[in-house]
Amino acid sequence: MNSFSYLRAVNVADAVEDINTKNKAKFIAGGTNILDLMKVNVERPEHLTDLTRLPLTEIQNTEDGGLRLGALATNAVTAWNEQVQQRYPLLAKAILAGASAQLRNMATNGGNLFQRTRCYYFYDTATPCNKREPGSGCSAINGYNRIHAVLGTSEHCIATHPSDMCVALAALDAKVNVTGTKGDWVVDFADFHRLPGDQPELDNNLQPGDLVTSIDLPAKTFSKVQYLKLRDRQSYAFAIVSVAAAIELEGGTIKEIQMALGGVAHKPWRDKSAEAMMIGKTPTKENFRLLAETVLATAKGYSYNSFKIELAKRAIVRAFTEALQAV
Amino acid sequence: MSGIFKQASGSHATTLAPAPAEPVKVRLKINGQEHVLNIAPWVTLLDALREYIGFTGTKKGCDHGQCGACTVLVDGIRINSCLTLAVMREGQEITTIEGLAHSEDLHPLQKAFIEHDAFQCGYCTPGQICSAVGMFNEGKANTLDDIKEQMSGNICRCGAYNNINAAILQVKGEMAGE
The missing domain is CATH 3.10.20.30 (Beta-grasp domain)
Structure with a gap:
């Protein structure tokens, strides 16, 4: 690790002021990703603003009937929270499918949104990477790209977003509460992360120094859900493909359906027009396959990851089939 | 504070x-x-x-x-x-x-790890034991499958998992008064 200075902020105003007045400053909360990246010299902050003592750990009901997840509540506390377990089981399943118990005890909800890609070239400072070193080139496009994206890629970057939690948040239409030098504002989850385009160094649409204070789940809940995560070992591995599936039936046809994919793009992948096409259809495997074909219609495989396209389609069918079997 | x-x-x-x-x-x-x-x-x-x-x-x-x-x-x-x-x-x-131990009196998990030969080289053992203590504190592991999943953050390069799980199960049983 390079040397850096450190400040332990005690309130939100402190934290925002500190990060916006220091050179090359970064926030640290759970630390599970940034310290890892600092050890391999991918992140080289000159100052860390420690958020861990900010009073943002609460999980509480919102006035509109939803649930507000404090940015500093840990992933573990969130996943096992009674309200989350009962009303948002999709989120609980997704969180518990990620990382290890120790990491979930450290990682925070806010920090989860800022996880950086696990592309091995991004991690390897000896290789070109447009996300790490803009303009240096992408080693993955013509390299070993088995874990990489098949949707929304650009000629500059084919990295994937690594989070499980964010896939569920995308499927559930969460909103992100942000504060910064401009005041407070709200970001729809779909607009939080971005596709790589010609600026793959930017993972999301916030400015440096903006602080996520909480995440709001809407009042609408789904009882028939499944988070299906396919990976190279049964536990403690990043998704090759994951599906967050939520569905409600009425009179034997689909009343509501929301879905996001993980492991396939630079952000959790949502296709609302494909979802809309399913309303009123019968919940058959054939119709879920139609959904899958539609969502993956623009998918593009590279040398080693084309298998993900068919895998994602089958995962979508299986996730909804299993969701409907949920009691 | x-x-x-x-x-x-x-x-x-x-x-x-x-x-x-x-x-x-x-x-x-x-x-x-x-x-x-x-x-x-x-x-x-x-x-x-x-x-x-x-x-x-x-x-x-x-x-x-x-x-x-x-x-x-x-x-x-x-x-x-x-x-x-x-x-x-x-x-x-x-x-x-x-x-974890109180002078010469080992923690139940330490005793169980010895009893079940839950290690070969022993390098992962302190982490395994601390992790299992943490898992018990969390109180979310009820079955062997739960234990396997919730202990997946502790890798054992020697592959002593079966004995590690047996040691943890035994202590879990003792705690439940079985």
């Missing part, structure tokens, strides 16, 4: 000098005892334990949060000590493998 924020100058927060910094004073409570260290802010909790205090029971495996060898308990919660800074843990109760 409020005292640790104001030690600098009565300002809102504790500011450590900019890099390259003089070592800063960090107070850590480990296994019931306070230790005052003069360390740089980039010293991880793992390195503070091993290199600055001498608690070498906690092991450095991967140093990237992938193996679990560095697992310790902070306020009873299991974490990877390699992925947290010592300075971030002021005011919290840290328990390492050295803090």
Whole structure:
């Protein structure tokens, strides 16, 4: 690790002021990703603003009937929270499918949104990477790209977003509460992360120094859900493909359906027009396959990851089939 | 708790000098005892334990949060000590493998690991045991499958998993009064 200075902020105003007045400053909360990246010299902050003592750990009901997840509540506390377990089981399943118990005890909800890609070239400072070193080139496009994206890629970057939690948040239409030098504002989850385009160094649409204070789940809940995560070992591995599936039936046809994919793009992948096409259809495997074909219609495989396209389609069918079997 | 924020100058927060910094004073409570260290802010909790205090029971495996060898308990919660800074843990109760036994009286999990030969080389063992203590504190593991899933953050390169699981199951049974 390079040397850096450190400040332990005690309130939100402190934290925002500190990060916006220091050179090359970064926030640290759970630390599970940034310290890892600092050890391999991918992140080289000159100052860390420690958020861990900010009073943002609460999980509480919102006035509109939803649930507000404090940015500093840990992933573990969130996943096992009674309200989350009962009303948002999709989120609980997704969180518990990620990382290890120790990491979930450290990682925070806010920090989860800022996880950086696990592309091995991004991690390897000896290789070109447009996300790490803009303009240096992408080693993955013509390299070993088995874990990489098949949707929304650009000629500059084919990295994937690594989070499980964010896939569920995308499927559930969460909103992100942000504060910064401009005041407070709200970001729809779909607009939080971005596709790589010609600026793959930017993972999301916030400015440096903006602080996520909480995440709001809407009042609408789904009882028939499944988070299906396919990976190279049964536990403690990043998704090759994951599906967050939520569905409600009425009179034997689909009343509501929301879905996001993980492991396939630079952000959790949502296709609302494909979802809309399913309303009123019968919940058959054939119709879920139609959904899958539609969502993956623009998918593009590279040398080693084309298998993900068919895998994602089958995962979508299986996730909804299993969701409907949920009691 | 409020005292640790104001030690600098009565300002809102504790500011450590900019890099390259003089070592800063960090107070850590480990296994019931306070230790005052003069360390740089980039010293991880793992390195503070091993290199600055001498608690070498906690092991450095991967140093990237992938193996679990560095697992310790902070306020009873299991974490990877390699992925947290010592300075971030002021005011919290840290328990390492050295803090589980009461003098010669081993922790039930330590006894069970010996009884079940739940190791070969032993390098992952302190992390495995601290992790299992943390898992019991969480109280979410009811079956063998739960234990396997919730202990997946602790890798055993020797592959002693069957015996590790047997040791954990036995202690879980003892705790339930079976």
